Amino acid sequence: MNLLLIGSGGREHALAWKLSQSTQVERIFVAAGNGGTATTPKCENVAIGDGDLAGLLAFAQQQSIDLTVVGPEVPLVAGIVDLFQAAGLRIFGPVQAAAQLEGSKAFSKAFMQRHTIPTGWARVFSDFEEAADFAWGLDDLPVLKANGLAAGKGVVLPESRDEAVAVLRQMLVERSFGAASATVLVEERLRGAEVSVLAFSDGKNIAVMPPAQDHKRLLTGDRGPNTGGMGAFAPSPLATPNFLAEVERTVLRPAIDGMAAEGAPYVGVLYAGLMLTAKGLRVLEFNCRFGDPETQVVLPLLESDLVDLMLACIDGRLGETPPVWRKGVAATVVMASGGYPGHYAKGKEIHGIPGAEAAGCTVFHAGTALADGRLLTSGGRVLAVTGVGDSLLAAAERAYTGLADIHFDGAVWRTDIARPN
Ligand code: AMP
Ligand code: GLY
Numbered sequence: 196m197n198l199l200l201i202g203s204g205g206r207e208h209a210l211a212w213k214l215s216q217s218t219q220v221e222r223i224f225v226a227a228g229n230g231g232t233a234t235t236p237k238c239e240n241v242a243i244g245d246g247d248l249a250g251l252l253a254f255a256q257q258q259s260i261d262l263t264v265v266g267p268e269v270p271l272v273a274g275i276v277d278l279f280q281a282a283g284l285r286i287f288g289p290v291q292a293a294a295q296l297e298g299s300k301a302f303s304k305a306f307m308q309r310h311t312i313p314t315g316w317a318r319v320f321s322d323f324e325e326a327a328d329f330a331w332g333l334d335d336l337p338v339l340k341a342n343g344l345a346a347g348k349g350v351v352l353p354e355s356r357d358e359a360v361a362v363l364r365q366m367l368v369e370r371s372f373g374a375a376s377a378t379v380l381v382e383e384r385l386r387g388a389e390v391s392v393l394a395f396s397d398g399k400n401i402a403v404m405p406p407a408q409d410h411k412r413l414l415t416g417d418r419g420p421n422t423g424g425m426g427a428f429a430p431s432p433l434a435t436p437n438f439l440a441e442v443e444r445t446v447l448r449p450a451i452d453g454m455a456a457e458g459a460p461y462v463g464v465l466y467a468g469l470m471l472t473a474k475g476l477r478v479l480e481f482n483c484r485f486g487d488p489e490t491q492v493v494l495p496l497l498e499s500d501l502v503d504l505m506l507a508c509i510d511g512r513l514g515e516t517p518p519v520w521r522k523g524v525a526a527t528v529v530m531a532s533g534g535y536p537g538h539y540a541k542g543k544e545i546h547g548i549p550g551a552e553a554a555g556c557t558v559f560h561a562g563t564a565l566a567d568g569r570l571l572t573s574g575g576r577v578l579a580v581t582g583v584g585d586s587l588l589a590a591a592e593r594a595y596t597g598l599a600d601i602h603f604d605g606a607v608w609r610t611d612i613a614r615p616n
Contacts (some may be wrong), residue, residue: 196502198223200232200253201245201275202266205529205561205579210266210501211235212557213494217502224258226251230570233562245270246616248278255284262287264505271463272298272344272485273298287505289483296450296481300349300380301483308347314478325368330359330381338382340365343375347423352384353411384499385479387472390431391489392442394467395504397513398460401447402504405496405520406434407489413536415609422536423576426612428587429492430595433471442469446478462508491559492525492578497534519541526590526613527581528598532562535575540605543572547600556597557581572603587613 200211208231211223215237225232228240243250243265247550255263263279263286265271269474274291288294295302306313319342320326330337340361341349341563349372353359366376391409395402407429413419445466447480455459466482466489485493494501507516532539541562548558548570560582578601582593586603589612 196220196257196261197501199251199258199260199263200228200435201251201263201270201448203227203229203232204487205486205576206268206490208232208235208262208264208559208561209288209483209490209494209579211238211361212270212559213497213501214264217500219500219502224254224260226254228571229560230485230565231561233452233565240583246273247273247308248273251275252278252282252284252537255279256282260506261285262502264288266484268294268297268344268482268484276463283454286505287509289465290459291459292457293454293461293463294483296454296465297483298344298459299342300340300480304380304382306450306453307478309327310449312449312453313476314479315385317380317382319378319380320363321367321378323363324368326379326381327360327416328473329354329614330363333381335384338384339363339366339413340352340380340610341372342378342380343372345375348372348438349375358363363431369431375554385470385472386434387470388433389479390433390469390471391486392434392447392467392469393486393489393493394447394465395508395513395518396451396461397508398455398462399422399451399511400452401443402437402513402516402517403443405430407431407486407492408433409486409489410612413609415530415605415611420536423507424486424488425529425531425609426527426579427486427488428524428613429496432587435572438476441476442467445476451482477601483525487561488527488529488579491527491581495525495557495581495583496520496523496531497605505586523585524580524587524613525583526587526594527579528591528594529561529576530578530598530601530603530606531576532572532609533607534572536609538545539575541571541573543604545570545572545577545601545603547602548578550600551580551597554597554600555582558597558601565585577603577606
């Protein structure tokens with residue numbers, strides 16, 4: 196089979212790495228890919244952006260692509276699955292109507308309320324004065340969320356009422372996220388530990404993946420600004436069998452059944468971001484795709500052929516082909532460019548990845564590029580160094596042992612991923 200994989204981050208390198216291990220796969224074209232996918236067996240980068248739906252479709256038709264795999268949310272929310280299906284092509288991911296679970300936080304909140312999925316209360320506003328009055332009158336500080344996609348930056352936890360009003364003004368009046376912040380949610384501020392539960396679905400059946408936790412703050416000890424994620428591990432010790440059964444019963448099952456009942460069966464990966472509050476579990480958000488960096492710890496635990504699994508989802512056969520997971524724990528530590536998530540330099544040469552691999556790690560590239568045979572940094576998050584072991588500590592030790600071999604100017608990472616400080 197020939198595959199087209201869309202995306203260019205660490206998640207996509209992990210997908211390319213796993214898909215390339217399938218004996219059914221001959222070639223994988225990665226649009227646009229990175230320095231890691233450029234050197235993964237069977238893989239070849241092609242310079243088409245993830246927003247160029249027409250270009251991606253034309254490429255898939257020219258190359259007789261047998262299966263397209265979509266990494267990021269942007270093309271899913273833009274309707275790439277509907278477009279490819281209408282052209283008779285096989286593609287893994289939810290249709291546009293189902294991808295609204297991530298594409299519109301107002302839709303997602305109303306959907307959860309319709310299907311009694313546990314989540315915090317929220318009010319939706321498009322008028323600044325009304326939103327500001329409401330937020331000002333609350334006893335507790337709220338969470339403010341841009342309705343549409345905002346590259347992971349659309350959620351703000353203000354620390355004062357003044358800040359809440361200022362953020363509402365930026366979003367609703369100044370349109371800091373463009374059309375994505377023409378509507379905002381003022382949402383109940385929840386407190387508790389967070390865990391991500393991802394599941395495959397064929398529209399009817401569900402197969403849950405090992406639950407993951409990620410570390411969002413830049414600095415060791417959960418300090419500093421929020422980032423796209425500085426590390427992750429799976430399975431999370433918070434996710435006991437009882438907890439997982441509850442998530443399936445109260446969150447995943449009603450979401451999949453609800454989408455089917457509303458005429459848009461959910462096929463693909465459904466990602467539930469959960470918080471364990473004193474009042475019970477609550478959904479913070481749904482995403483319509485694999486997580487980043489969760490994928491870099493979940494896929495190394497998957498024994499099954501990922502192509503088989505994706506085809507089973509597309510064909511409605513997931514019930515007959517449940518995924519097999521290996522025992523053990525995976526941890527990944529992100530190496531970022533100095534200055535991230537603010538301004539950072541690019542083009543720094545990266546050395547030592549073979550040493551980390553010799554230490555038993557898998558090194559996933561996020562922001563790297565190959566230039567004349569040299570591997571250079573090209574983004575904020577540069578690498579995710581994954582280790583697998585019998586325990587959380589063993590997995591973290593392996594990841595950190597490998598990481599010690601890797602060098603580039605200005606590299607920063609947390610020292611407490613999957614381990615106490
Ligand atoms: P999201 O983009 O919805 O995943 O939100 C990003 C992060 O914001 C989450 O991982 C949480 O840490 C935090 N967050 C989102 N919603 C809430 C909420 N209602 N209460 C407290 N924290 C939240
Ligand atoms: N790790 C968070 C996300 O992928 O949305």
